[in-house]
Amino acid sequence: MNREDQNLNPHYDDLYFSESDGMDESLYVFIEGNNLTERLPDLEQITVGETGFGTGLNFLTLLNQVGRERKKPLRLTYLCLEKYPLTGERITALLAPFRNRLKDLMPLYEKYWTAFYEKLTPGWNRADWSFPGAEVHFELYFGDGKDWAKEQGKPCVNAWFLDGHSPEKNPDIWAPEIMEAVFARTALEGTLASFTSAGIVKRALRGAGFFIKRKKGFGKKRHMIQGYRPLEEREGL
Numbered sequence: 001m002n003r004e005d006q007n008l009n010p011h012y013d014d015l016y017f018s019e020s021d022g023m024d025e026s027l028y029v030f031i032e033g034n035n036l037t038e039r040l041p042d043l044e045q046i047t048v049g050e051t052g053f054g055t056g057l058n059f060l061t062l063l064n065q066v067g068r069e070r071k072k073p074l075r076l077t078y079l080c081l082e083k084y085p086l087t088g089e090r091i092t093a094l095l096a097p098f099r100n101r102l103k104d105l106m107p108l109y110e111k112y113w114t115a116f117y118e119k120l121t122p123g124w125n126r127a128d129w130s131f132p133g134a135e136v137h138f139e140l141y142f143g144d145g146k147d148w149a150k151e152q153g154k155p156c157v158n159a160w161f162l163d164g165h166s167p168e169k170n171p172d173i174w175a176p177e178i179m180e181a182v183f184a185r186t187a188l189e190g191t192l193a194s195f196t197s198a199g200i201v202k203r204a205l206r207g208a209g210f211f212i213k214r215k216k217g218f219g220k221k222r223h224m225i226q227g228y229r230p231l232e233e234r235e236g237l
Contacts, residue, residue: 007094015044023098024059025195027217033193033215033226034159040066045075047184049157051173054084055094055141056109058161063105067133079157079185081141088114104132116140132173132174144205145173149181157186162194177206181207186229 007022031037040046050058059078065121066074086094092110108231112129119125122143129136141148160182174196182192183205194201197214205212205227212227 005115015068015085023061023101024181026058027065028196028218029224030058030060030161030193031065033224034191036065036159039071039159040074043074043224044072045077047077047079047156047187048159048161049182050078050080050161050163051145051178051182052163052165053080054163055086055091056113057095057098058163060095060098060102060105060109062107063131063134064102067105070133075137075161076134077137077139079141081145083144085117085120085140085142086152087116093121107116110137117189125164136224145178146175149177151179153185155185155187155190157182158190160186160190160192162192162196162201163170167196167198171200174198174204176207177181179204179208183210183229188229188231190229192225192227194225197225201225 022199032149048062053059059080062076066076077131088110089232092133095106101111107130108131112127116125116127116138120140120142124141125140126137126138129138162182165173172178179201190206192210193216198215202212202225209229211230212225213225214225215227216222
């Protein structure tokens, strides 16, 4: 099988999502890891950030959960970073196993992403999309994380999906300056979750100012991490 047809990012030689069930992994690590199942029903709006947009599976899993948890539309601002955006055709192929579970979301996402991808330019790209249960303001930074980190960012993100491939495969996205930029863009008591519990990542996040703890990882993975930006500066545990 050609490498481009596999669930693999050839730039980092790493999988986009779990081979066992990427959508369940996203739900466990990022949705439940940020306590969004409990938070979503009471919110009118939320800002979510993601390092490493990839296929958009985390974004779609969030939208799917919004549809389950809410009766009124949510105003969702989604801010993400991606160095190597995927074509619509590649995304469709990679997300094929989840098409039935995502139902009405997939056709809309494919339509929106195709138009969005055609106009991508380096730096920030923005669009407004309407999904069942959510009105989305979508912003994607197309470029290197270190350039993104140098830009001024408002402390507005309520929940982070830190999903930038394994630290061993892609150490740059987990660098201290990137984690400091994530912290600077996080609202007070904003949360984060990540599949990785590598020491280099925990140290960078704690050094930036987050409170960090471990929890059991998805599937066979031993650990993942959760965190939040405290009201007052304190040392994470």
